[in-house]
Amino acid sequence: MLRYALRRLLGVIPTLFAIITLSFFVIRIAPGGPFDDEQTLPPEIKANLEAAYGLDQPLHVQYGRYLAGLVRGDFGPSFKFKDFSVTELIAQGLPISLTLGLSAILVALLIGVPLGSLAALRQNRPTDHSIMAVAVLGIALPSFVVGPLLALTFGLHLRWLPVAGWESGQWRYLVLPVITLALPVIAYIARLTRGSLLEVLRSNFVRTARSKGLSERAILWRHALRPAMLPVVSYLGPATAFVITGSLVVETVFGLPGSGRYLVQGAINRDYTLVMGMIVVYGSVTLLFNLIADLLYGWLDPRVRYD
Amino acid sequence: MNRTLLSIRELSVRYSTPDGIVPAVNDFSLDLQAGECVGIVGESGAGKSQSFLAVMGLLPGNATVGGTATLGSESLLGCGIDALNRLRGARIAMIFQDPMTSLTPHMRVGEQIAESLVLHKGLSQTDAMARALDLLQQVQVTDARRRLHQYPHELSGGMRQRVMIAVALACDPEVLIADEPTTALDVTVQAQILSLLAELKRERRMGLVLVTHDLGVVAGVADRVLVMYGGRVVESGAVGEMLVSPRHPYTRALLRSMPRIDDDRTAPLTAIPGQPPSPAKLPSGCAFHPRCAGADAACRDQLPAMLEGRTRAACHHPEGAS
């Protein structure tokens, strides 16, 4: 198992390398450059600036330098936030973004799985219908609508939670963003769980378990739930990608100083190193979650282990 | 002295489907004695599995079950899930048709056997595992100590079927229902498993129901045979009579369609013409009449009554009547 995990971890490196290479060149192909909108710059100063950042070099040289930096853990200087390195910028925002994203996925699992199971166990009864109706809403409503609605209700009217903003260490500021981000994931996981649990409950091995005289509860916990979790675990990879994109919106709506804004601003500013840094970090997070999902899958289903 | 273990009366199974009501089983009755093996024979779709899944309370939600089934003095049908759960696995057990998918994939074989021992006999996990090892050895699983800790996918079909038998036998049930326990297996393994079941039946004076569509299997093990067609019992009797001089044309056709090793007759094998009926579109009258050479108007119009004789046969013109 450990060897398998290590092997898979090493397997991530080529994928990450491909992501980095592809992004590096695609970003450079896009029209415009980091110093284009500073119209007041005389051409010779602009040339000096570009030389200082190595932008006057041929592309493959820049690429080589960038990789060499990455290996040392150096993401390079930001072109726009001139006093900061990309590493510093990411280090500021990433902890908030990671907390937000991880909490959203955790909350989604902790709520989505029980909701979906409940719906499956009450199939075609009012509980089931209401859960699934809410789930459809949860998937359909975009977070830039849900977020402000939640902020209005729980922030402005009820005054239970802050409307927006951030004070470090204050979890209260994270509650509404996490809920907003988690809602569609909860809904999706609930639907996945319901469908797959219903299928498992009709399977031959559950019939065998029933023939032993086990209670429905024992059947659910010992026999049905683990195999029913397989599709949910497969969804963890895509869910991470979804939460990362979703967090860009949610951080903006709730004014959280996460790292999402750097991706957006970096892209607008053609801040090559900043965008690349974000891609490397988010790419690694996504790959890591896919890996965790694979390992969980192996734990849930012994048939896929050790190969 | 005979002791009736399982008594099934006028059992019926109806499915409500989008296309209407499907009568999968009608008027099925059976008394099973201690130490007796009853073979249930019939083509695919005859209602063999449905009858016994109904008795075990294992049918899906869109099935309605009628009639009664009692195990000793306890009622199995409509007795409530808790009462039923005290019986199944403990006093009545079932081996299922498909050994490849009937074991839980993420649980070790030993745990799956031990489970009902912990539940019904109150054994500790350790004792239950020791007993599971005994059981695996009893059903002649090779290398049982290692198998105990393996997952189902690590075992061959024959091994899984033996594990299924061990699961069913764990609590020493009075009644064992074996639904085609050998279909998925090759001939040598088939013979081993059948003789194993026969031996267990003798040793434990267990009542054994052996569901199969193979009369040859029945010949070796069963004391009595029930032949099902289109969801009904069409003939029943002692195994000797049923295999030598059956009275129902369907049973005779089944016999003719079957190769026999002990038989040097030169008559060719004849397949039964036509297809077995789907319970959704059962022919009128006697369901067998479209495939029966001796059918007449009465066969088309009226459901034949069960006629006593050497065997009990539901036929308007049974063999041996004038």
Ligand SMILES: Nc1ncnc2c1ncn2[C@@H]1O[C@H](COP(=O)(O)OP(=O)(O)OP(=O)(O)O)[C@@H](O)[C@H]1O
């Ligand atoms: N879920 C269901 N919904 C509707 N009809 C069903 C359902 N399950 C079974 N049936 C009907 O019940 C009939 C009898 O099925 P059963 O499984 O008892 O056949 P069988 O005699 O065991 O055949 P086989 O030898 O193939 O196992 C089937 O032909 C089918 O039409």
Ligand SMILES: [Mg+2]
């Ligand atoms: Mg069957």
